Amino acid sequence: MRFMVIVKATPETEKGGALPDPQLLLEMGKYNEELSKAGVLLACDGLHPSSKGARVRFSGGSRTVVDGPFTEAKELIAGFSILQVKSLEEAIEWVKRAPNCNPAGDSEVEIRQVFEMEDFAPVLSEEQIQHKVERRAELPNQTANK
């Protein structure tokens, strides 16, 4: 299963034009490398401050564009990653190992499960286990016709 790990913005990440602290970048790089080496990191990216973004508000049939920046840093996001793990608990364990994005103060990371195709692996009955037959000697190449 996949989880989106959402890094919430802080006053620091919302500062226009300011790049993140080099030391923090280094630590984040090392952390992401650890996730890659464990085979769980599918994607990750950081976001520019909200001053470079916009919101589109929908109201019935009309759309209104509101330019950034937006207030309430806690409700904004500064970056995200996508993890592929076995459980919410595993995602939590990985996130707990991340450096604090706001070393001097507080920061928050939210973990949300990504919707996926229904699991095609139901719990198997004894009878289904009996179905096991010898594997084909040679596995077919699947690329041409599957």
Add this chain to the structure above:
Amino acid sequence: MSATDPHRALHRTIEAVWRIESARVIAGLTRLTRDVGLAEDLAQEALVAALEQWPQSGVPDNPAAWLTATAKRRAIDLFRRNAVAERKHEELAHELEALEQTSPDLDSAIDNSLDNTIGDDLLRLVFIACHPILSTESRAALTLRLLGGLNPSEIARAFLTPEPTIAQRIVRAKRTLADKHIPFEVPRGSELAARLSSVLEVIYLIFNEGYSATAGDDLMRPTLCEDALRLGRILAELTPTEPEVHGLVALMEIQASRTRARITSTGELVLLFDQNRTQWDQLLIHRGLTAIERAHKINTTPVKTSRGPYLLQAEIAACHARARTPSETDWHRIVILYTELAQLTPSPVIELNRAVAVSMADGPQAGLTLVDALASEPSLARYHLLPSVRADLLYKLGRHPEARTEFERAAALTRNTRERALLLTRAASCETDPTSP
């Protein structure tokens, strides 16, 4: 017990920690004890200790170091008890004790040594789990156990095999490795290529068992595909200079990208050309194409070398992934890739796939000529895709009665119930088609 029960919650947390740490703990312990079976038993004992103690003490800050230290103390106790009987154990107990005494902070010492050598130890663990002395089935089970952190019941479910069989298989594999004194090492020189291909074979077998379930009522077991992908991605970081590892990862990423589109909501198989390509997972496709690029960079530095079979298959898969509609597929490139693959690893199955590509590039008659040449191939006598491909080409040529016979023959040969249903539907469509001659 409710879902919010604190003990259950802690139990799930410990399981998660185990999933993350077990391979590294077992790898480190194997280096210390020189016995992978013993290392795994000790790691299991440490897990049991964690399940007993963490509910009171809480999860330690560095769970990997805690598990390793606990397992190591048990190893020392065990070696002391066995010291009288065996000189080797006496030496090991001394070594471990010396290590313990020289480091005032055992946990951090272990942690440091883990950090420094963990990559090497993990890679050694991969190679020993996939050692060619073991049967392919044993290698797959042991790899999922030692590196994937799966328990025997999870592995049994993945392979539709009774749990005692899997447990036995793992026990026997560990005993074989000990009896034959298989060293805990990364093979060097000329041996490396052969041993690496054994590792890749095991990972791809696990992936295929999930992707095209060879038995049972389900076409896919996606969690098994995820386990194989995770193993492949780990291996790619451990051996970043091996193009074939990136090739295998690319192949699996791109094949996995089609998961959503391959099966209908009622569980029917959808063939590649009929899939809704907007459902393909672009994130996985992107990862696959990136892995191909990584392989190319290695292959062209310092001199251009030829592509291996996994990279070639990945590139074929990439041709499909890049085409937004089936008609945009670069079939001529696919024919070239299959021809290169057939030269590298001649096989009737690859030849059959090449025939399909030729039929798309040059028309069904050209493909049928190649398929007919395979008719007498003994290894394909019971292979359902041969009549299935032949049926499809005959259908396209308007030879519907012959096509129907071939679809029915393919249906009788496949062991997958859902695939059989698809083939029978196609056979029936030959009958009712008003354009049928």
